[in-house]
Amino acid sequence: MRNRLHRGRIAAAGLAASLLGAFGLAACVAPAPRGGPSTAEEAVATADGAWIAARDGVLLRVHAWEPAGAARGILLLVPGVTGLDTRMEAPVTEPLAAAGFAVFALEPRGTGESGGPRGYAGNASLILDDLGSFAAWGRERAGQGGTAEGLPVFLFGHSMGGTFALALAAEMETPPAGLVLVNPAYKYRPLKGATPGFGDYLRFAVHWIFAPRKPVVDMGGDPSLLEDPDDRAEAVERKASPAVQGFQSMASMTAARKIMTAAPRNAARLSAPGLIVEGKRDLLIDPAGTDEISAAWGGRGAERIRVDGAHGRSSALAGMETILRWLAEEAGR
Numbered sequence: 001m002r003n004r005l006h007r008g009r010i011a012a013a014g015l016a017a018s019l020l021g022a023f024g025l026a027a028c029v030a031p032a033p034r035g036g037p038s039t040a041e042e043a044v045a046t047a048d049g050a051w052i053a054a055r056d057g058v059l060l061r062v063h064a065w066e067p068a069g070a071a072r073g074i075l076l077l078v079p080g081v082t083g084l085d086t087r088m089e090a091p092v093t094e095p096l097a098a099a100g101f102a103v104f105a106l107e108p109r110g111t112g113e114s115g116g117p118r119g120y121a122g123n124a125s126l127i128l129d130d131l132g133s134f135a136a137w138g139r140e141r142a143g144q145g146g147t148a149e150g151l152p153v154f155l156f157g158h159s160m161g162g163t164f165a166l167a168l169a170a171e172m173e174t175p176p177a178g179l180v181l182v183n184p185a186y187k188y189r190p191l192k193g194a195t196p197g198f199g200d201y202l203r204f205a206v207h208w209i210f211a212p213r214k215p216v217v218d219m220g221g222d223p224s225l226l227e228d229p230d231d232r233a234e235a236v237e238r239k240a241s242p243a244v245q246g247f248q249s250m251a252s253m254t255a256a257r258k259i260m261t262a263a264p265r266n267a268a269r270l271s272a273p274g275l276i277v278e279g280k281r282d283l284l285i286d287p288a289g290t291d292e293i294s295a296a297w298g299g300r301g302a303e304r305i306r307v308d309g310a311h312g313r314s315s316a317l318a319g320m321e322t323i324l325r326w327l328a329e330e331a332g333r
Helices: 002-023 086-098 124-142 160-171 198-210 229-240 250-261 263-268 287-296 313-318 320-331
Strands: 049-053 059-065 073-078 101-107 153-158 178-182 274-279 302-307
Touching (some): 059 086, 073 160, 086 320, 101 124, 124 160, 153 160, 160 178, 160 250, 178 320, 198 250, 274 287, 274 313
Parallel strands (some): 073 101, 073 153, 153 178, 178 274
16 A cells, blocks of 8 residues: 555656646746636626636636627637636737737636636546537637638637647537647746746645645746746736636646647647747747647648747747738638
8 A cells, every 4th residue: 555655646746747847837827726706606797708608517708809890710719727817918819809800718717707616627528628618609609700601710829728729629520720829838848947846746746646626736936037038027927917827736737738748649630720839939848849749730731930939928929920921811711
């Protein structure tokens, strides 16, 4: 029994080590878990967005950036498990909306205004089921676009959200018109400021065994140690944001890891084209992993560009001109 427990703790420690390296910049987050609505009855819809009911009754919040005129396409922003801050996303989403795309962003369960226990995203199946509900909702909006075929639907994912977008696209009954992935987190490198110490790993291992749903992992790390100034500034913002759920459970991390490691397999299942944006200053993502995703991509494959950006928002902004061009071309097919 003692040997089994020891082996379990070692395995969990290894899991925590690999996951936290991948999530360090993708989820620089708030310093403590918070309460939130957990059922449909406890959440109240507001006028500036929408709510989607998950299969278990939890309400998931959707935010919108819509063009002034008729939309030329729908773009679904696929999140990672820690969620998003709409104010921080605006520099990326507003140019997309100005170019004629209706942009919708999902707050995953356990974060922000969405329901569910804080810091617990569920298992991999539940994460993908929530994303599937989001995609179905977006497809319904696309069908209201005023054309016989409806508007084209695109997926946009950054870091962990990039690998989640691959998994979602592979499962969609009607494939999306295309995917835009910014620094997708499949393989990664150790990063100063985002990697915990040995004692942290042991603590995570114990929680993985005895309290897997407890939010125990501060995925924000120490932003002050990040070398790139763009990533450091963004990490500080996310750390202070009440909309981002920083502390995550080992159950959430295990589920996310399962989806992330399937990235090349999911890319091989795609018929939709893709655009992969890679930051030249990204110290977290291993380009070898992006090579694998690109090489495996099905259909017409994926176009890749390298831009003068780091891991976070700076790469999306640096690649925005190409992103807008690519989306316009694919929307016009």
